[in-house]
Amino acid sequence: MPSTPTGAGAGSIAFRWCIKTFTRLLSGHDDYAASPGADNPHVPWLGPYFVLLAPVIGGLLYGPLVNRFAKEARGHGVPEVMLAVAQRGGRIRPKVAVVKTLASALCIGSGGSVGREGPIVQIGSALGSTLGRATKVTEGRMKLLVACGAAGGIAATFNAPLAGVFFAMELILGTFSAEAFGALVLASVTASIIGRAAFGDNAFLNLPGFHVDHLAQYGLFAALGVVAAVAGVGFSRFLYLIEDACDWLWRGPEWLRPAVGGLALGVLLLALPEMYGVGYPVLQKATESGYAVGFLLLLLVGKMLATSLTIGIGGSGGVFAPSLFIGAMLGSAYGIGVHHLMPHSAGAVGAYALVGMGAVFAGAARAPITAVVILFELTGEYSIILPLMLAIVLATATSRLITRDTIYTLKLRRRGIDLEGPAPGARIGTQQxxxxxxxxxxxxxxxxxxxxxxxxxxxxxxxxxxxxxxxxxxxxxxxxxxxxxxxxxxxxxxxxxxxxxxxxxxxxxxxxxxxxxxxxxxxxxxxxxxxxxxxxxxxxxxxxxxxxxxxxxxxx
Missing domain, CATH: 3.10.580.10 (CBS-domain)
Incomplete structure (x- = not known):
């Protein structure tokens, strides 16, 4: 068991190193979103127009890689792990870990507007499955090793050991048991220690302390939870609408699709360079009230389009970070609006951004425990925990009323796969x-x-x-x-x-x-x-x- 979290921790280090390396090579910056619109020092004569070529170059590299060696590395990764646990006995091909690391790092480094949580979950899970095969464990143990790999990957990448545990239990295993909890905690803690040794023990966002000074604020946070649920579900639907459009338009070989589609992504990045890569610097600035309402809403729509286009053209990356980004833009715009309407009782705008982040993710993924815990760990901000819990629970309930699927299960259902149904070829399950x-x-x-x-x-x-x-x-x-x-x-x-x-x-x-x-x-x-x-x-x-x-x- 210790080998799985160690591998996941090492995998997260390698993955983040690859992202930073490819971002430097293709943009000339550690994180281009921190200086949007700047020139690439490697090709200064192109000016900001280099973003037209970066996604094309990245697509030419990771497109053939994914198509030739591991087609399941395309997309955001978590649904494939959920399917492996639910219907394939936890079996994931070993090569997926290598292909997913390179493909996602190239995609993000070349401007793909996706996150790193989906890839690291798939990478860690593939390592756990490989260990299970090597040691010839039972199917139940194999599934647990896959979940441990996912938990370790999340914990090490985001410095969020508790979130890794609950992410694996809510989304990967879908059940709770004392044995699984103990194994996941061990995996998450071990991977976190490795991650902290490499990246330091720092919070994801540096935010001032927030306090609820008026009871009326709870009503405002509750309303934000409902609005965020609609945004989360809307993001899910829009993502697959764009993917369907890309499928309908593309008639060439799949290995070339990311490169040709990269031209469209490049045009979007030229118009809105804040969409380059994961976009954490932009998210941080939004929580600090660094943008006007109109631009916040533009960034919100831009992120939905950029992420959907990145995945639609065959890119590889997660949807967790984009959902946080969308939530931060929505929450900040909402906070500015209510602050103008109720200047003496609305409270800090940053608090609404933080709550919006958790609520949009909860609305999209319907993993309320993970949403609460991961926002707490990513920010180190406990003072806003009650409004956060309120908004996330309401977002989850609202999402469930709107749709039966999450952003993860919808991908599988579109392929005719029901996680609660029988696996293809199963002898029990198809009868009434x-x-x-x-x-x-x-x-x-x-x-x-x-x-x-x-x-x-x-x-x-x-x-x-x-x-x-x-x-x-x-x-x-x-x-x-x-x-x-x-x-x-x-x-x-x-x-x-x-x-x-x-x-x-x-x-x-x-x-x-x-x-x-x-x-x-x-x-x-x-x-x-x-x-x-x-x-x-x-x-x-x-x-x-x-x-x-x-x-x-x-x-x-």
């Missing part, structure tokens, strides 16, 4: 629940005593039975474990009737694909679940582990 369910066992009346319930449960062969109320309506299920625990209790107010223990399990319907129902079945407390009629919500059958396995024999 109604085709494999068993007959419904006898129900327990809610008025039955626990002693009677214990007798019926012991004779039924099921660890769970449905419960009906006095009117004969379905009230939930009761498990043998719940009855046994209740019978062992001594207090006078301990449950005495089955109805007091009945709880509705996760809903499973007869028309539902078996793959989706399996998630509910595996997390159920008993040995089976009632299958409900989708129209009336009444039990019509029973799904057990055995009935699910019988689907294997029915599968073609």
């Amino acid at each position: 629940v109604g085709a494999v369910m068993e007959a419904l066992p006898s129900s327990l009346p809610a008025s039955a005593t626990l002693a009677d319930a214990a007798d019926l449960l012991s004779l039924s062969g099921h660890g769970t039975l449905p419960v009906v109320d006095g009117a004969g309506d379905y009230a939930g299920v009761v498990t043998a474990q719940a009855v046994a625990e209740a019978l062992a209790e001594q207090p006078e107010d301990a449950p005495t009737r089955v109805g007091q223990l009945a709880e509705p399990p996760a809903s499973v319907t007869a028309e539902q694909p078996l793959a989706q129902a399996l998630h509910a079945l595996l997390s159920a407390a008993g040995t089976g679940l009632p299958v409900l009629d989708s129209e009336h919500g009444k039990p019509v059958g029973w799904l057990s582990h055995q009935s699910a396995l019988r689907a294997v024999h029915k599968a073609p």
Whole structure:
């Protein structure tokens, strides 16, 4: 296990070194966004027009590299890791780590307006998968190693050990367990130590202390959370709209697409050079109220277009940093606006920029814990934590109301992949629940005593039975474990009737694909679940582990 975070930490160092090296070679600056519009000292006779050529040169280098050696290195990387964990047993080809490092560094260094979190997640995960294959671990351990690689990469790159842990749990594994948490913490801490040794222990942004002085500010932050959710979802939709447009327009070989598309990106960079690369200096200036509202909104739209175009033409890079950038522009513009309307109670503009960053990411990715923790760690700013949490939770809820997909899962769903569904070729999952369910066992009346319930449960062969109320309506299920625990209790107010223990399990319907129902079945407390009629919500059958396995024999 220690080899994975060590590799992820070393990989993050190599990746950041590559980004800086290619940026210097192709722009003549450590970070061109810090001095937008400046000449390239390597070719001063071109003036600022060198940005027309930089993306083309970068595309000519990373386009053939990705197309020849690892096509999955194209794009923002996180969806591919999520797919590998959900449906491919955590298997990622070793060459992905090398190809992704070079391709993303070349893309960012040549002006691609993308982030480095997606690449480092894919790089770290590929290293974890490679270690798992070398040591021949079980599939469960392989997935955990992949998540550890992702956590280590995030922790080392952003100096954010806690964020690395929660990013891996929320987005990569999608579950929480004490074992996984312990392994991810170990990986994240180890990688962070390596990263701090190389980059120092410095906060991502240097911000003054923010304080909420008026209760009215909480309402303003809450409204910002809702607006940011719309911006986050809009960014997701716009990203794939531009990608579809690029797919429709391009008719040549894929290896040449980044270079030809780089011409369009170069024109955009010439008009708005602040879009060059990741853009952290521009983000920092926005949090310091360095731009007027009109220019902030221009930068917001420009970032959406630049990032979407970079990925649409076949570039390689993440969408986390662009979502932070968009959030900072939106939050700053919002903060300036409310400051003019409520000059005595609105508070600092920078606070709205910080909250906007977390809320837009939460709206796009729907990872609220990660959003809260990573903003805290990237800024070292705890004083704004309550408004940040409020806005992020509201942004997540609003995003869920607007769309079922996140910026990561939408990429997969567009390719016909459902992370909750069966993997291609799987023998279980394509059938409907109604085709494999068993007959419904006898129900327990809610008025039955626990002693009677214990007798019926012991004779039924099921660890769970449905419960009906006095009117004969379905009230939930009761498990043998719940009855046994209740019978062992001594207090006078301990449950005495089955109805007091009945709880509705996760809903499973007869028309539902078996793959989706399996998630509910595996997390159920008993040995089976009632299958409900989708129209009336009444039990019509029973799904057990055995009935699910019988689907294997029915599968073609």
